[in-house]
Amino acid sequence: MDTELDDLVQALRCLPGVGGKSARRMALHLLERDREGARRLARAVDAAVENIGHCSVCRTLTSAETCERCLDPDRDDQVLCVVESPGDVMAIEAATDFNGRFHVLLGRLSPLDGIGPEELGLDRLEERLRQQGTEELILATNTSVEGEVTAHYLAEMAGRLGIRATRIAQGIPSGGELEYTDAGTLAHALSGRRDY
Amino acid sequence: MDTELDDLVQALRCLPGVGGKSARRMALHLLERDREGARRLARAVDAAVENIGHCSVCRTLTSAETCERCLDPDRDDQVLCVVESPGDVMAIEAATDFNGRFHVLLGRLSPLDGIGPEELGLDRLEERLRQQGTEELILATNTSVEGEVTAHYLAEMAGRLGIRATRIAQGIPSGGELEYTDAGTLAHALSGRRDY
Structure with a gap:
């Protein structure tokens, strides 16, 4: 395979949940169908890595010294x-x-x-x-x-x-079925019951 | 959400098969766990978009005038x-x-x-x-x-x-089951039968 194309495929594999086949599909998609999106992606990744750090107050990710939530x-x-x-x-x-x-x-x-x-x-x-x-x-x-x-x-x-x-409450997730719920969750759900 | 973080999430959505949730997961992964990989990704995307075009002979993707396969x-x-x-x-x-x-x-x-x-x-x-x-x-x-x-x-x-x-031959894919094969494929498989 072309070296630069291979570099792109390998680089895409650093994304979580992306294996060899997905990376190849992504690389081909970017090059064949969305070069503008690819350029935007490269710029956004660069800017984010360069500028985003942790909020001085709450430590969430932010590009400012203190995040919007803490300043609100x-x-x-x-x-x-x-x-x-x-x-x-x-x-x-x-x-x-x-x-x-x-x-x-x-x-x-x-x-x-x-x-x-x-x-x-x-x-x-x-x-x-x-x-x-x-x-x-x-x-x-x-x-x-x-x-x-x-x-x-x-x-x-x-x-x-x-x-x-x-x-935070622990119990059966929404839409869950008791029959298929694990023992720990079910025990939490029962002991954490509330007036109805 | 932080603007640059949001830009990154939106930019990642240009990848095929990546929706809002995956994009968010990818962005957080890159920023929290793999900034070096993120930098490499940005460079690889940039280089690929800049240099990869179509082979002058066979028209596949390549960063050269003529691809390795055509020159071989x-x-x-x-x-x-x-x-x-x-x-x-x-x-x-x-x-x-x-x-x-x-x-x-x-x-x-x-x-x-x-x-x-x-x-x-x-x-x-x-x-x-x-x-x-x-x-x-x-x-x-x-x-x-x-x-x-x-x-x-x-x-x-x-x-x-x-x-x-x-x-190229058309027929039952490897590991396929006849019972669940669509009619068109099955018809091709039968008419394309070969001596055994």
């Missing part, structure tokens, strides 16, 4: 939602009308991988909780083992500071 | 395989040990879309057939209606020039 004066300072990654912020924003503040851990506690409270910058979060007058800390880490451990740690931190900690 | 003196000039797109060349090269020449139409005859023999540059192909001393023209256009029409047209051209025309 209309958001509720009393509620802070802690998530693991910038993608979680986007997912919550897209699905809910949550209007408080966010804090992105950029990871989760994982002692086996050498990621403790320091590596996650939890001292910084504690500082933020003190200064911002947070009244409720929403623990929206994943429901994986590490996510639960992280939530537990953060709940204790909130307790020391006299702040109410809440955990 | 060890290939058999007597056999010419006609395909619709550069992707078809790659697929044949990857799957077979075909060692003749290729000709890429960059399309198919489609009168309804205003694509006739001239638009496909078939005069150029005829010229090539005359000059190159081709003895067999392999018709490897797709088995779609337009692909069949194109193959039929090329077979007549070959006939006029006294060149043998062959069509």
Whole structure:
């Protein structure tokens, strides 16, 4: 194959979920049908890599020193939602009308991988909780083992500071069928039942 | 969302098979986990768009004036395989040990879309057939209606020039089950049966 074409195919494979065949299809599509889109893509990737870093306050991805959400004066300072990654912020924003503040851990506690409270910058979060007058800390880490451990740690931190900690609900996903739900989820769903 | 991040997500959607969610996942992956890969991707896309054009002989994609396959003196000039797109060349090269020449139409005859023999540059192909001393023209256009029409047209051209025309076999794909094969394919498979 042509060297530059092969370079393009190989470079496209760095995208998640893109194997050899998809990469070839993408390369041919860009070259045969959408060279303008390809140029725009190259510029956008360059600009993003060059300019996007982490927000100085909440640590989500942003091209500014401080992200729009943190600068927005209309958001509720009393509620802070802690998530693991910038993608979680986007997912919550897209699905809910949550209007408080966010804090992105950029990871989760994982002692086996050498990621403790320091590596996650939890001292910084504690500082933020003190200064911002947070009244409720929403623990929206994943429901994986590490996510639960992280939530537990953060709940204790909130307790020391006299702040109410809440955990996102765990249960049957929308449209789910009880019969095919795993035991852990079903146990959470039952123990977390609410008045109807 | 951050403007530059949003630009990147939108730009990634020009890739085939990539919708909003995949684009977001790709953008976050590049920024959070693989900035070096992202830089390499931007460079490769730029270089490819800038330098890759069509081979002056066979019209496949190449960054040279004439592609490696056309320059290779060890290939058999007597056999010419006609395909619709550069992707078809790659697929044949990857799957077979075909060692003749290729000709890429960059399309198919489609009168309804205003694509006739001239638009496909078939005069150029005829010229090539005359000059190159081709003895067999392999018709490897797709088995779609337009692909069949194109193959039929090329077979007549070959006939006029006294060149043998062959069509790739149509039948049950490998691992296929007769019971679930469509009627057209099954009819082709039966009528195209060979001594065993």
